[in-house]
Amino acid sequence: MKYNKVSFIIHLCNIIVFAFSFSLSAKAQTSSDNSIYYRNAIVNPTEPNDLPSGIHFFTKKKDKDLELNDTLNAIYDLRLLSIAEFKIGNNFNSENHAVEALNIIESMGTKDTLIDSRVGLYNQLGRIYRTSNNPTEAIRTFDKALEIANKLKDSVIILNNKANVYKDELDYIKALDIYTLLHKKQAQLNTYELALVADNLGQVQSKLNLPEGLQNLKNALELREKNNDFIGQHSSNTHLAEFYLDKKDTTIAKMYAEKALALSGKINSSSFKLEAISTLMNMDRNPLLHEYKKLTDSITNAKQIAENKNAFLKYNVAEEQKKTQASILLQEIESRKRLAYQSLAFIIFLILVGSYFIYRNRYRKAKIEEIYKTETRIAKKVHDEVANDMYKVMTSLENNSGVDSNVIDEMEKIYTKTRDISRENSAIDLRNDFDLQLNDLLLGYKNNKVNVITRNLSKMPWNTVTEHKKTAIYRVLQELMTNMRKHSKASFVTLIFKKEGSKIQIIYRDNGVGCDLFKKNGLQHTESRIASLNGTINFESKQGDGFKASIII
Template sequence: MEFKKISFLFFIMVAVNSIIAQKEIDSSSYYYKAILAPQTSEHLPLGIQYYKKQLELHKKQKDTIHTISDLRLLAIGEFKIGNIYDSETYIVEALKHVKANSFADTLVNAKIGLYNQLGRVYRSQLNFDEAMKAFNEALGVAPTIRDSIVPLNNKANIFKDLEKYDDAAKIYAFLVEKSRILNDSLQWALALDNLGAVQSKLKDDGALDNLIKAKEIRQNKNYLTGLYSSFKNLFYHFMDLGDDATSKSYADSAYAVAKNINSSTYRIDALSLYLQQSKDPKIAAYKALKDSMEIAKTITENKSAYAKYNLAEEQKKTEASNLLREIERRKRIQYQALVSIATVLLFASFFVYRYRYKKMKVEEVYKTESRISKKVHDEVANDMYKVITNLELDGENKETTLDKLEKIYLKTRNISKETGDIDVDSNFGMVLNDMLLGYKNKKVSVVTVNLNKIHWEKYSSLKKVGIYRVLQELMTNMRKHSKATSVAISFEGKKKKLQIKYSDNGIGCTLKKTSGLQNAENRIHSLDGKISFETSPGNGFKATILV
């Protein structure tokens, strides 16, 4: 019997390690896209804030791979909002980690991205020689054409800055063709926009077509920073043609996008377009003087973190020390997993309760759940860790019990979700969405409607907890009993109330309030709300909530 208990814990530990890793990937996906392709003005600041927290966490865990990834994304985000020096600092720190590790040769994509971003930083500082060196470093480690596209594009940008338009056009034309073949729409738009810009300087008839095509692609993708570049290049194209009315309309469009990006750097740059249209010689003289002063300041105050790093590069760490650090990191993850499993097991043993209470009772139960979770975390973890350490020394085959253990694990994991803490603060909408989409799989599609339009700050913490638990109960019943393949949950504000409609296409049933549905009804009534159910055999299941 003791052997079976240890076997059970070993399987749970392995399974939870996999679940934790997947959850980390899913939770960072939103912020990853927010950095690389921001869709709203909030995306870049939110992404930077998230990856700063991730960087702190991964440094504490001595997780080198994720630390490098965090630094790289922070460098991109800071650069996009105009914090050039911060971007450079993050790049240098990331390169330091890359060069200090014995597995540096495997980090090809990271090195390409970091050197490319470093080149962009130097270009923004008008340090064209160092920028070209950085782009060549990126090309030197790029194994394929796809990996070479971005550094090549940035090399062409240097030629454009130096007014070597013929050299730039040759590279851009090559990139237009390769990006189209690779079916990379955003990279294709970038190459088209850049090619159109230099063709405009060369008085090439194809300039406008390429600029318009790039703009349309970026509009369809709602790629704000790219769209700003398109409007800006179209402004210069028509200004050079002497079409003041059209160029002003594109300046207006660029300024509107700059405000949406929510970056003072973009807004200042957009406003400068209006100055460039002015015919007043004093304004022209002012701008020329201001530009020359800014260039001089950029050159003289160039804070080159990379140069400092090259003078004081840390000694590379040995392969053995890296291996030891990786082993210690894995042990910490196992330890954290065991704490979670200990919590789940005790919840499964001791948390069976009935819901018949008003508002104060709901709050009391929720606080009790959180308090017991903390107590389990603090008091059981060390003993559980000793058990799993002993288990790792046991080499006997335990595969015959895996099917039953899988079912037990899924039940305990669900209990953990049903009784764990809920973030009811600023991120509640995201937390609720993650819970609902957690029931999505290959057989079941889950769709939410208007969830992101609800202003959750209007509702009390007590009400948000109740909504979360009731929807969780409905989704659990769907997964266990309905055989549904499609679930839809819609949200709509009704003055001071919130209406939520749930529906699935399952097998339905004769309406009989089980303990789960009764619990959901009790929760809603305790919040002075209403809930109704509609179902019959073969017609799916519907619920309407008004709180």
């Protein structure tokens, strides 16, 4: 009886242990089955909810694996999360997951044994940088993956992705070289890789107008349909739509674009859907729609560049920052000192340059004012002292019957010249309408023998011109007109006024006898006036062919 009780207890314990072991095994099997299921949902999604559910599952699994210090599984989880986020179109999260996985690998002493994981993560980062409009970083990252890749399958995928970057940059020749090289290895490729290479090769061949391009595109689509590869089918249909759109066959192009749009719904990827809609929009003839697409693309690209938080670069920087804290602090102090000295030197330089221009401007302005004051003072003296005295002498001589009338005539000529000199250098009242004053000056030289014509004089914005420039223009034109009356024997004078940006251009021309051009005192004086205002005056003349002057001020 005692024996039976002992046997019963032992048997009961065995049953409990077996049941407990079976329960643990079932849970482990269930967990493993779930991992396989959600991995397939990410790698080859067939339902709209596959990617979101896969992200949810592996996010929880990653957190648990990190708690248990199961780094290998955590790296595996992060790789799948990066792939899933990328397919949805969330590049920022995808990049962060990949870099987090690389950081874990770098912290492990056995990183050189995790070749497959590192190759996959670098390849994933390259794809992210490609879609983030960072081709330089994408090529660099793909090259880094190729350096450590030791499997043909990995090399095929990476080389294909590298060629895709060249294709994006419209460097079709470099892309074609890589795709052609891969296509020659088709005997070593599986159906997925064959379709991938054929599709991209066909697209580049089509862009280069090579006849075999269309057939390669169709072959790729057929392989992907057999493999039930929705993401691949989306890519093939998009490329075929672009092919027929380039050929101006919008009917067939629209058919393939609509297929791509339907596939994006099955994949549940906003980025794929946006790409399909963009292709359809390219077929619409509405110019407003094309303008809207152009603007939205521009805004999206600018936003992508502005918000491109490159986690991989942060990872590289973190590696460089494994120096001592004292060294970093010293570098910061030296950098701040250098920046302070540079800033101080730059400020002093700006002050010196600014002071030079201010001083030069004031000096030039003072010099011009002094010239005008001197001219006005001389004109007043000539009028008040010389001309008035001459007039008194003439009056007294006229009352003397014994004086020769020719002498009085000559004195009257001298008086007239003196008065003219005084008028030519007297002060100009710039408070009144300058165009009227200038017009009166020019018409004062008009007579029965000389016709003076002006063009655009009244249309010039004289109210925006400084008094110094107005005075210079007045005096220079006065000198040219006086020179014409004294020397040219012209019967026709034209003056054309133009506004050239912030500059005023005046073109003077007469039909006088002309001369062998040399700088007389009057012409030298006009050059000095214009040069003092940073302007230019050029003369053209020769015997028998009139006189021309071009003024820019």
